[in-house]
Amino acid sequence: MRLHHIGVVVKDIERSRKIYEKILGLRLLRRGPEDPFQKVKALFLGVGWGEGIVLELLEPTDETSPILSFLKRGGGIHHLCFEVEDIDRTLEEIKGRGGRVVCEPLPAVGFDNRRIAFIFPVDSILVELLERK
Amino acid sequence: MRLHHIGVVVKDIERSRKIYEKILGLRLLRRGPEDPFQKVKALFLGVGWGEGIVLELLEPTDETSPILSFLKRGGGIHHLCFEVEDIDRTLEEIKGRGGRVVCEPLPAVGFDNRRIAFIFPVDSILVELLERK
Numbered sequence: 001m002r003l004h005h006i007g008v009v010v011k012d013i014e015r016s017r018k019i020y021e022k023i024l025g026l027r028l029l030r031r032g033p034e035d036p037f038q039k040v041k042a043l044f045l046g047v048g049w050g051e052g053i054v055l056e057l058l059e060p061t062d063e064t065s066p067i068l069s070f071l072k073r074g075g076g077i078h079h080l081c082f083e084v085e086d087i088d089r090t091l092e093e094i095k096g097r098g099g100r101v102v103c104e105p106l107p108a109v110g111f112d113n114r115r116i117a118f119i120f121p122v123d124s125i126l127v128e129l130l131e132r133k
Numbered sequence: 134m135r136l137h138h139i140g141v142v143v144k145d146i147e148r149s150r151k152i153y154e155k156i157l158g159l160r161l162l163r164r165g166p167e168d169p170f171q172k173v174k175a176l177f178l179g180v181g182w183g184e185g186i187v188l189e190l191l192e193p194t195d196e197t198s199p200i201l202s203f204l205k206r207g208g209g210i211h212h213l214c215f216e217v218e219d220i221d222r223t224l225e226e227i228k229g230r231g232g233r234v235v236c237e238p239l240p241a242v243g244f245d246n247r248r249i250a251f252i253f254p255v256d257s258i259l260v261e262l263l264e265r266k
Contacts, residue, residue: 001157001158002180002186003180003186006139006213008256008257008258010256010257016256016257019255019256020255020256022230022231023227023230023231023232023252023255024134024215024227024232024255024260025134025230047135047136047215053135053136053186074257075257076210076257076258077209077210077213077257077258080139080210082157082180094156094157097155097156097158098155098156099156099157119156122152122153122156122157123141123143123149123152123153124141124143124149124207124208124209124210125141125209125210127157
């Protein structure tokens with residue numbers, strides 16, 4: 001398991017991208033396709049160098065987006081995403097240790113069309129799991 | 134510049150540590166000394182493996198702690214810390230690009246007694262800089 005990205009909810013991903021690029025020197029890695037399930041658009045910024053940690057900027061595209069209420073409370077860092085080798089096995093382990101899964105993994109909805117799942121906040125942190133390619 | 138740690142404000146660092154250890158399998162790296170300036174105690178958890186990203190759990194120790202108001206609003210992820218080679222040079226660069234420094238580097242107050250500085254939130258994220266050893 002390794003930290004893969006930090007999800008940040010913002011009002012306007014392009015406006016925020018320019019700020020992160022300018023002030024901190026982050027670099028645009030890619031723009032994600034709009035996600036019709038989560039009703040978000042996303043882009044990915046490289047944070048520093050040498051280890052591939054990514055900042056994922058997320059913008060709600062619809063009044064029904066599940067991240068809209070978070071944005072209305074101010075937005076900001078929304079979740080931490082950990083990359084795992086085998087998402088089914090990791091979910092079983094986490095459930096066995098008392099973690100609760102928000103939704104079972106769905107195909108082709110996460111970063112890079114890989115399988116993802118969310119764990120109900122661990123202490124205060126919403127955790128996403130992303131299966132390695 | 135590389136992501137060094139994610140600062141998380143919690144009510145009780147030992148209680149939260151146990152949750153992160155149990156559910157996510159994070160490991161305790163060290164407990165920090167109590168910080169008389171920031172009025173916090175801290176501990177550091179290893180996140181995943183192989184790249185040394187750290188979760189810094191922070192607990193206010195006093196009613197005058199600058200992180201208390203953040204805790205009262207719910208706590209959670211508070212800042213991102215980037216490790217830099219030369220903190221003075223990086224601060225000059227960031228100021229030249231429009232960033233604003235909360236406090237200039239202070240000796241021996243950050244992680245591992247290294248020099249730190251804070252940058253006013255970049256978009257929505259409070260940024261700490263930590264000088265490499």
